[in-house]
Amino acid sequence: MAFFKNAKQPLGIFLYNIRLSTCSRHGYSTWATKGTSFAQSTDTKASKTAYLYWVSRRFNSQAASSAEQMSLIKQLRERTSAPIKDVKASLVDCNWDIEAAQKELRKRGKVLAMKKSSRTATEGLLALAQNEGKAAVIELNCETDFVARNEIFEYLALALAKKALFVQNSSQQIPGVFSFGPECLEDLKLNLDHPKISGETTIQNAVTEVAAMMGENIKLRRGVVMSTSSHGVVSAYLHRCPRPGLGRIAGILSLEVENEISQLDALQKVGSELAMHIVAAKPLFLTKEGVTSDVLNNEREILKSQAISTGKSLMAIEKMVDGRLRKYFEEVVFMEQKYFLNDSLSIKTILDNVSKEVGSPVKIGNFFRMEVGEGIQSQEASRSAEPVAQAV
Template sequence: MAFSAVTKRSRSIRAILFNARLFSNSTCRSRRFTTETSSSSSSSASNQTNLIKQLRERTSAPIKDVKAALMESNWDIEAAQTELRKRGKVLASKKYARTATEGLLALALSHTHNRAALIELNCETDFVARNDIFQHLALSLAKQALLVESGTQAQLGFGAGGFHVGPENLEELKLNLEHPKISGETTVHNAIVEVAAMMGENVKLRRGFVMSTSSNGVLSTYLHTSPQPGLGHMAGILTLEVEDGNSQLDALQRVGSELAMHIVAAKPLFLTKELVSSDALESEREILKSQAETSGKPQMAIEKMVEGRLRKYLEDVVLMEQKFVMNDTINVKTLLNSLSKEVGSPVKIGNFFRMEVGEGIQRLEELTASEPVTQAV
């Protein structure tokens, strides 16, 4: 009896120990499986995070768009990038109707500095205008405009040394963008669309001008509020022509630079009084007459008031009649006379123009080429 009880007790103990070992082994296997699964999941999440980061760096697209494109492309980064570019073109076309009044002017000069191109690239906010990709595109477009030739200068109202360059002249030209995020050869139009998609704003090439000077002349430029060389929000460009090609180049360049700055500050509309159109004069005369008539003075006094104010108007808008901003005791005409004596040969202004980002956009969406700039004959 005692022996039978001991035997039963031993069997029970062995069964308990066996079951315990089974449970222990099962638990260990379960733990190993859980750990392996967790490790695999963690590794996958890490890879996905890296892909999101890489595609974000490549495209500058919003993170939510980057992640969505990767998920739809089964985490294939090349396919996702292509998908983002397709989406971007659709989004950019939808944004095209939105008004873009911010942006930058970009200036490019030939290696001989006798030819310059200035373009205006618009966006919706100053934040985008400060973006490196936007600025790179603007400078690239200016360099492209520098290569454009025109046979319609006379029709556009310019002298022989300047002509207007619009989007229609540039959009289908090839452009090689050497930038980490938008590198490769494409057209000007496609480059603008791609940058618009990346920035999430309407980006628009609005206008451009090209100016050149003769071998005896000097071309001078000035950019105001410039975030980096070649970019600015306001610009003045002019050419000084001299009869004697052996004249003092330093003096011409010094005065040319000062006059380019003057053009930005003083905002001239015409080079000489003779170039002021009769329509512009009559329009201003009517405005001044209406203002003078409110004084209640006799007609003869009113006519004198109008003529006096008209002379003041011409001093304000005609470059040669304007007070020189760096020395208001003389006007620009006197400055050029002094320069002619200094270099020993007659000096004249060949062409000039002034441009400012966004000017006239809210007043009129499409400015004519002659509105922001008046040239010499």
């Protein structure tokens, strides 16, 4: 009951009373001894006033100091996006000097980023950049979809895609399309203009710095650049797109026209529809002639073994294999597929229709489909690069 009465008193008086009661138990009370009246010494009132003043001043000083520290933590967190525990630790180590703490945090983060670089990163984003007659897609990986949704991660991915537009195809293995690894971009200069990451740096350093901020393994995995002739267009579609230019699945193709045309809008519209079809239907080859002999022989063997298990005659088995092989072509060959939004239309029919509309023959030059994280697990197991589905 006494506790609740004291709870209604100001903090200083409450602490003072506790101090007096504690002292009296140890024989230091200023009260009269047992058997005399309860009279205080003449300086008790002055002592009480001085003590209350000391408690109040100390409490206010500590409150102000804590408020300043919280403000510094908040400022450094906003500057770097680093975890709060790391922000506070850096400020404490640097005696609450925010500039020194920021430098220390970047050094510490880069060391941690290097330690985490061996961890598997299967999440992330595809970023697309386009200019007249050319498109580039890069894949930037991280460990969790939480980081993939971070604005700094998104900003970096878009900046890398814009830089990839200037990658030159030195090998010329496939005219019009160039697949490349991170080594083609890592040493290039990048000008960043973001509140939390800015200035000129190399792409490799930019990736490492963002990895330090996010606390995860982040890596630039691969990219593709596609171009077309002056008479054609490059069209793209991104699936699961959090914002323009970003997504998790990409379909891109080039449409080539024999003669110069004026109806580029019609061509671009068909190109966008076919790019969406690539994402949905997952073609692996442009034409039947493009299917490699190894793939064809392997598929024929599988279909033949399935047909033999039915117990039918050899002639019937051959017919079954041929029929199923046609079905296989319709599944994996772009030009043999049905349009995914209208199966009464084939891809050939769509191209014929647009050719009539623009007044010149239209054909698909190149295409590819890319998905975030595809093949990473098998790559970790075999240490071999995964193929990108594309026209040859």
